[in-house]
Amino acid sequence: MNKTWVIVRKDWAEVFKNRFVLFTVAFLPLILTALPLIILYATRSTSDLGGFSSADMPAGFASLCMEMSGGECMQYFIVSQFMLLFMLMPMAIPVTIASYSIVGEKTTRTLEPVLATPVTTFELLAGKALAAAIPAVVVTWLGFAVFAVGARVLSPSPNVAARLLDPLWLIAIFIVGPLLAVAAVSVAVMVSSRANDPRVAEQLSMLVILPLLAAFFGQISGLFFINQTLILWMAAGLVVVDSGLLAFATHIFQRETILTRWK
Amino acid sequence: MIQTEDLTKRFGDILAVDRLTLSVEAGEVFGFLGPNGAGKTTTIRLLTALIAPTSGNAKVAGCKVGQEDGKIRRRVGILTESPGLYDRLSAERNLDFFARLYEVDDVDGQIERYLRMLGLWDRRHEEAGIFSRGMRQKLAIARALLHEPQVLFLDEPTSGLDPEAARLVRDFIGGLKREGRTIFICTHNLDEADRLCDRIAIINTRLLALDTPSALRRQLYERTVVFHLRQAEPRFVHRLQTLSFVRSVREMDNKLVVAIDDPEKHNPTIIRTLVEAGADIQFVGELRRTLEDVYLRLVGMEDGETN
Numbered sequence: 005m006n007k008t009w010v011i012v013r014k015d016w017a018e019v020f021k022n023r024f025v026l027f028t029v030a031f032l033p034l035i036l037t038a039l040p041l042i043i044l045y046a047t048r049s050t051s052d053l054g055g056f057s058s059a060d061m062p063a064g065f066a067s068l069c070m071e072m073s074g075g076e077c078m079q080y081f082i083v084s085q086f087m088l089l090f091m092l093m094p095m096a097i098p099v100t101i102a103s104y105s106i107v108g109e110k111t112t113r114t115l116e117p118v119l120a121t122p123v124t125t126f127e128l129l130a131g132k133a134l135a136a137a138i139p140a141v142v143v144t145w146l147g148f149a150v151f152a153v154g155a156r157v158l159s160p161s162p163n164v165a166a167r168l169l170d171p172l173w174l175i176a177i178f179i180v181g182p183l184l185a186v187a188a189v190s191v192a193v194m195v196s197s198r199a200n201d202p203r204v205a206e207q208l209s210m211l212v213i214l215p216l217l218a219a220f221f222g223q224i225s226g227l228f229f230i231n232q233t234l235i236l237w238m239a240a241g242l243v244v245v246d247s248g249l250l251a252f253a254t255h256i257f258q259r260e261t262i263l264t265r266w267k
Numbered sequence: 268m269i270q271t272e273d274l275t276k277r278f279g280d281i282l283a284v285d286r287l288t289l290s291v292e293a294g295e296v297f298g299f300l301g302p303n304g305a306g307k308t309t310t311i312r313l314l315t316a317l318i319a320p321t322s323g324n325a326k327v328a329g330c331k332v333g334q335e336d337g338k339i340r341r342r343v344g345i346l347t348e349s350p351g352l353y354d355r356l357s358a359e360r361n362l363d364f365f366a367r368l369y370e371v372d373d374v375d376g377q378i379e380r381y382l383r384m385l386g387l388w389d390r391r392h393e394e395a396g397i398f399s400r401g402m403r404q405k406l407a408i409a410r411a412l413l414h415e416p417q418v419l420f421l422d423e424p425t426s427g428l429d430p431e432a433a434r435l436v437r438d439f440i441g442g443l444k445r446e447g448r449t450i451f452i453c454t455h456n457l458d459e460a461d462r463l464c465d466r467i468a469i470i471n472t473r474l475l476a477l478d479t480p481s482a483l484r485r486q487l488y489e490r491t492v493v494f495h496l497r498q499a500e501p502r503f504v505h506r507l508q509t510l511s512f513v514r515s516v517r518e519m520d521n522k523l524v525v526a527i528d529d530p531e532k533h534n535p536t537i538i539r540t541l542v543e544a545g546a547d548i549q550f551v552g553e554l555r556r557t558l559e560d561v562y563l564r565l566v567g568m569e570d571g572e573t574n
Contacts, residue, residue, distance in 0.1 A: 010367040014353070014360075021355045113349040117410065120315055120347070121368040122340045260318040264278060264309075 007123050011131025012138070019101055019135070029097055029139055033147035036093055040086040041154040047079050076161045083155075083168060087176050087230070088220045090151075093144040094185035095213050098136035102192035103209035105132040107202050110262060119259055126254045132193050133250070137185040144185075148177045172232045180235060183242035188212045190249035197257045268293045268418055268449045269314060273323035276309050283309040285473040286323065291418075291466075294447045296440075298454060298464030302566055305471045307453040308348060311420050314451070315345050328417040341369065344416035348423055350407035354396030358387055358406050361395050362413060369414035381409035385439065401432025408439065419443065421452045425459060437463065461558040475565045484556045489514055489526040491554040492534060496521050497547035506544045507537065524554065 019025050069077035109115040118128070155168045192209035199205040222228055230238075269291035276284040284306040291297045301307050312318045314327050316336035325332040328342035352361050359378060366374040382388040385405040390398075395406060404424065411419060424440060425433035437459055443450060444463060454460050460467055461480045468477040476483055496503070499521045507516045507525060512533050514526040523541075527533050530553060541548060 007368055010364065014356070014364045017360060018353055018355050112354070113347070113351045114353055115351070116317070116347045116349075117345070117351045117365070117407075118368070120317055120340060120343075120345045121365065122337050122370070123368050124337075263312065263317055 007127040008131040008134065011123070011128060012135040015101075015105070015132065015135035016139070025101065028100055029143060032097055033093055033143045036086065036089045037147040037151050037154075039089075040083045040151060041158060043082055044079070044155060044158040047082070072161075072163050072167075076163050079161065080164050080167055083164070085220070085224060086151075087173055088216065088223060090144060090148055090177055091181050091184055092213060092216050092220070093147065094137065094140045094181045095188040095216060096210075097140035097143065098185060098189045099192045099209045099212065100206060101139075102133060102136035102189040103196050103205040104202050105136065105193055106196040106262070107199050107205045108196075110200075111202060116263060119263065125257045125259070126250075129190075129193050129197075129253050129257060130250065132196075133186065133189040136189045136192070137182070141182045141185050144181055145177065172230070172235055175232070175235050175239065176230070179239050180242065183239060183246055184216065186246045187242060187249060190246060190253055194249070194253040194256065197253070197262065268295070269297075269325070269327050269451065271314070271323065271325040274310070274313060274320055274325050275322045276306070276313055276318070277321045282472060284313065284470075287470070287474055289468055289474065289477055291449065291451060293417075293449050295465045296444045296450045296452065296463050298452050298460035298467040299470065300454065300457065300460055300467060300562055301470040307470065308422055310470070311345065311422050311451070311453060315343050315420055316340055341414070342416060343418045343420060344411035344414065345420045346404075346407050346411045346422060346424055348426070350403045352395040352398075352403055352406060352410075355394060357392050358382065358395055358398070359391040361406060362410055365410045366413045371414050377413050377415075378409075381412055385409050399432065401428050401435060404428060404432065404436055405439070408436070412443075418449045418451060421450060421454075423453055423455065425454070425456055433459075457558040457562055467558070469562060469565050471566055476561075480558050480561075483558070483561045490528065490530055492525050492527060492530045492537070493550075493552050493554050494523040494525065494537070494541065494546075494548055495550040495552075496523065496541075497549060499523060500546075503541055503544055503546050506540055510536065510540065513537070 069080060072080060106115065109118065152169055156165050188209075191212045192205070195208045196202075196205045199208065219230070223230060228234075269289070271287050271289055274284060274287040275282075287306075287310060299307050299310065309318070313320055313332060314325060316327075316332055316339040319333050327339050330336075330338040330342065332339065353364070356364070359382070362378045362382070363374060366377055371377050378391075379388065382391050385408065387402060387406060387409070390402070395403060398406065408421075408424070411421075421440065425436050428436060433456075440450065440452070440463055450463075452460065452464065464480065466477065466479050467483060469475045469483075499518050501518070503523060504516050504518050507513050507523065510533075512527055512529070514528070516526075517524040525537060527537075534551065538548060538551065
């Protein structure tokens, strides 16, 4: 069996015995899936938003609405903000697990026996990263599946329901989401291998979600809007960034420093 | 099986291991003694390819440290200072993880073999976190043996264990010795080293002595025979001092403490001399120096030199 996968399986067996970790993995998707559905339910009649026209939308967004009515466009605008939150999920969920991965093993003194095995640094870090990223991506996809079904049921407007499942969303959730997860956990594992306290590692690792939060507020304030071109560029850029981050994390992982300098 | 030549490790300005040169033969149980901070754990980490030497060379199981580290890690087993077990995983799951990292062919078979050998088979499904210290140590030893390493490194194998658990672990190491395994033991327990080890190295950053326990005792101390008398008198001492092979004689609480080179040859002469002088001999015995005496003397001499 591939050693990376051996590490993934061990980390899952260990981490998911902790109910609090299970809770942290499940809580955010539950909230972020329920919220847009509640909004769709609350605005299920577009006549509730009938007073709105495309002119009320941020200029860049109105062009995305095309043939939608003003109310539909507003409903789409509100709910589409959650696309970024669905992209945020695979970043935010695994950071806690990933940031603890190396420094946690050091503090419980389980790291030295692992480093004494023939496992390579890349296999170790990739295993740690995947162990954190895969559950986050899976729960994000599950959350999105629930959202997609719920949106069909709750949105009376076929226009809005169709737009919520268009290629832009599908690329965002199924391609960019996992790539963002890998980026986040790579940074978190890197921080974890350099920090000497799990709390410091977690706090520093959480900073990785800041760019996406900035994008969220940028879109709300109308500074820019994520369209298909931008999302494809993001995906391409993330492939490069992820490869670079994993290579860099492997490069800066100092076995000797970890074993001899950390207390 | 292990050869080092001028092996040196520095951490910044701190010299942890200084030009260590030694060799350990296949099938040998080699003890590594020294005070805290003497460089014992650092040496084990160097020889198991966990850290790189600053200078010097070392070969372990036929592989050069620093050049064939992956091969070394495959060929050696290590019991680290702390057992380092995953507390939330069962004993079996702990071993399964390491067996797969070591690419063991028969994972289940090896796990069963060592859990049975160490008396943990019936508790294989229990979490390691609830195990006693002795059981944890045994599980960690099983982990170090799963891939049948050519050399086994044990760092303080009985440290912190109660006497019963320590004896269990010691007996198990004794069993491994009888199987002909090459074992490198770091320990503070001098009695343990004396009983288990074929040869012993005493270090305090640099190598102070290396030999068999009995040879180390001989190097530092003359052989001494104690004659228990009913009543010791100064004339007995004077008579013994006239014998050419007697190096020294001390009278102490009706005992004569006699230093000689070859007690087996000269004891009958001494006994005859004492009886002729009118002494009533009750017992005769050799004063055995412990390894602790040797260790404390060597480390004390080293500290004296340093200061």
